Each structure stands twice: as structure tokens, then as C-alpha cells.
Amino acid sequence: MAGRCAACVGQPQAGGGPDTRTVGAKIAPENERPPAARPDMAKASLARPGESPNMAVSNRGVRMIRRTTMLAALGLLALAGVALAEVAFAQGAATGTAEVIAQRRAGLKRMGQHMEAMKPVVEAGGEVKSLEPRIDDMITWFRGLPALFPPGSDAGDTKALPAIWQDFGRFESLDQALLGQLAQMKQAAAADDKTGFATLYKSLGPQYCGTCHRPFRAR
Numbered sequence: 001m002a003g004r005c006a007a008c009v010g011q012p013q014a015g016g017g018p019d020t021r022t023v024g025a026k027i028a029p030e031n032e033r034p035p036a037a038r039p040d041m042a043k044a045s046l047a048r049p050g051e052s053p054n055m056a057v058s059n060r061g062v063r064m065i066r067r068t069t070m071l072a073a074l075g076l077l078a079l080a081g082v083a084l085a086e087v088a089f090a091q092g093a094a095t096g097t098a099e100v101i102a103q104r105r106a107g108l109k110r111m112g113q114h115m116e117a118m119k120p121v122v123e124a125g126g127e128v129k130s131l132e133p134r135i136d137d138m139i140t141w142f143r144g145l146p147a148l149f150p151p152g153s154d155a156g157d158t159k160a161l162p163a164i165w166q167d168f169g170r171f172e173s174l175d176q177a178l179l180g181q182l183a184q185m186k187q188a189a190a191a192d193d194k195t196g197f198a199t200l201y202k203s204l205g206p207q208y209c210g211t212c213h214r215p216f217r218a219r
């Protein structure tokens with residue numbers, strides 16, 4: 001009957017009221033810690049720029065031993081304990097960097113795959129608009145590149161050379177130069193400018209990737 005339905009009007013539906021359960025969600029961000037607060041990162045920073053954590057340990061060890069030549073045997077024993085603790089510290093840092101090395105290598109591999117995938121399109125003079133998502137992924141990834149090279153991450157399964165941390169400013173500026181080229185390529189792709197894109201693509205590998213690989217990556 002029609003009268004029944006009229007009685008429903010204006011009644012709140014089950015569960016339709018304001019949800020008060022979201023209050024609890026506020027707790028979550030407080031549990032998150034920025035990467036800088038992670039103990040493995042803190043350990044990595046023991047090394048000075050240009051030094052692997054292992055070098056930092058051995059240099060420090062030598063200096064300490066010089067300073068303590070006058071100390072009695074007991075003092076030397078205590079010192080050995082300190083040195084051991086520092087070695088354990090350095091090993092902890094190495095474990096932390098293994099993850100970042102694997103992460104950056106996987107990303108760089110994907111960047112290489114983008115290059116390979118674009119090559120036949122450019123060579124055939126095909127439309128380049130469809131390459132824009134690849135350029136976008138490259139721009140996003142290369143923006144984050146410096147953060148994937150924390151000091152000391154030249155130790156392990158990596159071809160990153162210590163030179164990176166001897167001149168990190170240059171390393172970063174080469175990444176910026178590449179990003180500038182990628183920004184132009186994005187514009188050319190968006191406009192489907194085949195000739196413009198091809199010219200930019202051809203200099204990308206040898207000039208912008210190679211310029212960083214030559215001084216900073218082992219062969």
C-alpha cells in the first residue's frame with residue numbers, strides 16, 4: 001500500500017549516519033617513522049662522505065691505536081671491545097644498503113627497458129604520443145635517484161663507484177641534466193613531434209645516461 005512507503009520518508013537508513021569509527025585512524029601516521037630515523041640509515045651515516053663504513057672503521061681504529069700506545073694492557077683490551085662493536089655496526093649498515101642497492105638496480109633496469117622499447121618506434125618514424133607514459137615513469141624515477149645512493153652503498157653487489165660520494169653534487173647535477181632532457185622529450189611526445197622526439201632520443205643514451213655512467217659506474 002502507498003501509505004506504508006510514505007512512512008519511510010526521512011528515516012535514516014541503517015548505517016547512514018556520520019561514521020564515528022574514523023577517529024581511530026588518526027593513530028596510524030604517528031607509528032610511521034621517516035626513513036632518516038631508521039637505525040640502519042643512522043649507522044650508514046657513520047662514514048664520512050667518500051668513505052665506506054668499513055673505511056671509517058679502519059681509519060678510526062688506526063687513530064685510536066696511536067692514541068693509546070701509552071695505555072696498559074687492560075686499556076687495550078677495552079679498546080678492542082670498542083673496535084669490535086664498530087665492526088658490528090658497519091656490518092649492520094651493509095645489510096641495510098643491500099636493500100637499497102637491489103631497489104636502485106631494479107629501477108635502473110626498468111629505465112633501460114624503456115630505452116629499448118622506444119628505439120624501434122623512433123627508428124621506424126612511428127607515432128611517439130604513446131611513448132609519453134614511459135617518459136613519465138622515467139621522470140618520476142630519476143627524480144628519486146639521488147636518494148637511492150646513500151653514503152656507503154658502493155659496498156656489496158653493485159657497480160656504483162666511490163667517486164659518487166667524493167662529488168655527490170656533480171652526480172646530482174648529471175641527474176638534473178637528464179631530467180631536463182626528459183622534460184623536453186615529454187613535450188615532444190605530447191605533441192607527437194616525431195622528428196623532435198627522435199633527435200632528443202638519440203642524444204639521451206650516449207650524452208645523458210653515459211655521462212653519468214662513465215665516471216660513476218664500474219664496467
Ligand code: HEC
Pocket residue numbers: 101104105106108109111112115145157158159160161171172174175178204205208209210212213216217
Ligand atoms: C646520475 C647518474 C646516472 C644517470 C644519469 C644514469 N645512470 Fe644508470 N647507473 C648509474 C649507476 C651509478 C649505476 C650502477 C648502479 C649499481 O650497480 O648499484 C647505473 C646502472 C645502470 C644500469 C644497470 C642496472 C643493473 O642491472 O644493475 C642500467 C640498465 C642503467 N644504469 C640505465 C640507465 C639509463 C637508461 C639511463 C638514462 C636514461 C641512466 N642509467 C642514467 C648512474 C646513472
